[in-house]
Amino acid sequence: MTQTDTATDPPMQTGASLSGALALFSLSLLGLLALSQNFLLPRFTRIPVAGSLLTIDELQEKEETLAVAVEQAESDRRELMLPSRDVIFQDLQDMKLASFSPLNLQRRLREVAAAASGDQPQAVAIQNFLYSSSGSVLRLSGDVSGVGARSMTVLAGFVDLLRAEPFVAELEAPAFVRQESPAGFHSPFTIEVRLRPAALE
Amino acid sequence: MTIPTLVSRLWTEPMTKCLTACFCLIAASGLVLSHLRSINEVGQIGLPAAKRVSALEQRLEVLRQQMEATRAQAALKGDAQEEVIRQTVLPATAELAHILSLFDLLRDHLTQDGLIRSMSEVTVGGVVPASGQDGVEASPISVRFGVTRPGVDAVLLFFELTGFLTVGDALSPSEREQLLILTERENAAGLPALEEFLRTPLLTYARGSQAARDELAKNFGSDQYVSTLERIIQGSRLPQVRFLLGGTFGVALQDAGLWPLRFMTVDRTEITPREDGTFELSLQLSAYSRAAAAQ
Numbered sequence: 001m002t003q004t005d006t007a008t009d010p011p012m013q014t015g016a017s018l019s020g021a022l023a024l025f026s027l028s029l030l031g032l033l034a035l036s037q038n039f040l041l042p043r044f045t046r047i048p049v050a051g052s053l054l055t056i057d058e059l060q061e062k063e064e065t066l067a068v069a070v071e072q073a074e075s076d077r078r079e080l081m082l083p084s085r086d087v088i089f090q091d092l093q094d095m096k097l098a099s100f101s102p103l104n105l106q107r108r109l110r111e112v113a114a115a116a117s118g119d120q121p122q123a124v125a126i127q128n129f130l131y132s133s134s135g136s137v138l139r140l141s142g143d144v145s146g147v148g149a150r151s152m153t154v155l156a157g158f159v160d161l162l163r164a165e166p167f168v169a170e171l172e173a174p175a176f177v178r179q180e181s182p183a184g185f186h187s188p189f190t191i192e193v194r195l196r197p198a199a200l201e
Numbered sequence: 202m203t204i205p206t207l208v209s210r211l212w213t214e215p216m217t218k219c220l221t222a223c224f225c226l227i228a229a230s231g232l233v234l235s236h237l238r239s240i241n242e243v244g245q246i247g248l249p250a251a252k253r254v255s256a257l258e259q260r261l262e263v264l265r266q267q268m269e270a271t272r273a274q275a276a277l278k279g280d281a282q283e284e285v286i287r288q289t290v291l292p293a294t295a296e297l298a299h300i301l302s303l304f305d306l307l308r309d310h311l312t313q314d315g316l317i318r319s320m321s322e323v324t325v326g327g328v329v330p331a332s333g334q335d336g337v338e339a340s341p342i343s344v345r346f347g348v349t350r351p352g353v354d355a356v357l358l359f360f361e362l363t364g365f366l367t368v369g370d371a372l373s374p375s376e377r378e379q380l381l382i383l384t385e386r387e388n389a390a391g392l393p394a395l396e397e398f399l400r401t402p403l404l405t406y407a408r409g410s411q412a413a414r415d416e417l418a419k420n421f422g423s424d425q426y427v428s429t430l431e432r433i434i435q436g437s438r439l440p441q442v443r444f445l446l447g448g449t450f451g452v453a454l455q456d457a458g459l460w461p462l463r464f465m466t467v468d469r470t471e472i473t474p475r476e477d478g479t480f481e482l483s484l485q486l487s488a489y490s491r492a493a494a495a496q
Contacts, residue, residue, distance in 0.1 A: 019218035026225035033232035045239050047247045049254050056247045063250055066257035073264040080271045081399055088336050089286050092464055092489060102470040103357035129472040
């Protein structure tokens with residue numbers, strides 16, 4: 001069959017004109033959608049915020065900027081809650097607040113000792129408390145008594161409780177010994193603790 | 202065959218037209234999906250973000266207004282506190298007489314209260330530049346006390362309060378933050394009342410703590426506010442401040458011109474029990490003054 005024959009064949013002619021129409025339609029559809037994507041969609045997907053229309057990207061950027069500004073303003077306001085003072089004094093105050101309070105520290109240690117003592121009050125007795133702010137080092141010595149043969153177990157419980165305290169950065173465990181005296185079994189201890197800065201208020 | 206001829210030939214081919222149509226339809230469906238995604242993002246991301254942005258803008262505006270009001274209030278009150286700090290808390294010289302008067306008064310009053318049994322001599326070392334603090338000098342001080350158990354707490358509290366002027370100073374940053382959040386939730390317009398409370402001189406608070414708390418609480422109606430305020434205060438140093446300075450000791454400090462207390466830090470603390478049931482409290486302190494260059 002020649003080319004002339006094909007062109008004059010009615011079914012082939014219908015197919016050719018249909019494919020032409022389809023190509024024209026799809027091209028037009030693509031063109032319209034591309035126009036919409038580039039010109040209409042950005043216009044209709046903008047969101048009004050405080051009198052201006054913003055795209056989603058602009059909105060997210062604005063949200064981030066505002067969040068930072070609010071955080072800064074909150075920090076500034078916190079500082080303004082206290083009277084403004086000279087820099088030297090404020091630095092000293094900050095240094096004092098950042099260091100450990102020996103008062104709170106020894107109170108908390110008494111609570112931990114009481115918790116470790118359990119049913120036997122003052123089984124864990126802290127006899128010597130030494131705190132040095134340089135290096136945040138704490139040394140405790142004392143004795144566990146009045147709990148019979150369990151003195152070492154109670155001491156181990158005290159060490160575990162101490163180690164779990166948030167202000168303890170590093171703890172050098174004591175030598176666990178049980179000694180016998182006329183009053184019964186007891187376990188003397190010396191514990192050295194390195195404190196975590198400003199973990200106790 | 203030239204290129205225009207080839208294009209023209211290709212375009213007239215039914216197969217080419219079909220392929221073009223297919224390609225265009227695939228691309229169009231991609232664009233339709235993109236449209237749907239954009240419209241979906243408006244609902245899912247854009248509108249919630251717009252709400253958050255509006256809330257943040259309002260919050261920023263409120264904060265700015267609060268800060269302006271606070272600055273205006275502070276400007277009206279002047280710099281009286283600065284002068285007090287320069288004269289007594291952080292003076293220009295070591296002023297040993299001032300420091301020793303403090304120890305004398307502390308010993309006398311806490312001995313009367315049965316908290317201190319004895320006090321050693323007070324050893325004051327030479328003035329040295331304070332480590333890590335520019336423009337400040339420190340005088341090292343060593344002292345030992347014979348104290349009861351409550352006496353340990355009282356003496357340590359006394360040195361902890363040195364350099365504190367107001368209620369706000371005696372609260373930790375987290376306690377102040379809790380009060381701020383509580384007040385904002387209850388009534389943001391009441392923040393000036395909270396500021397006023399935090400600026401209350403510590404000695405005034407120690408003598409009339411209930412009045413200061415009532416003054417703050419009257420700006421807020423709910424029982425919940427009052428009970429939470431009470432809980433925060435009870436968990437802070439303020440009850441101990443009232444215990445230590447609320448009586449004759451506070452009055453004596455003020456009469457002797459020793460309040461506000463000289464700024465000191467406790468560098469080393471040692472507590473050792475004694476046979477009589479009391480404790481030996483050994484302290485190494487630093488009393489601060491301004492270095493000549495910083496004046």
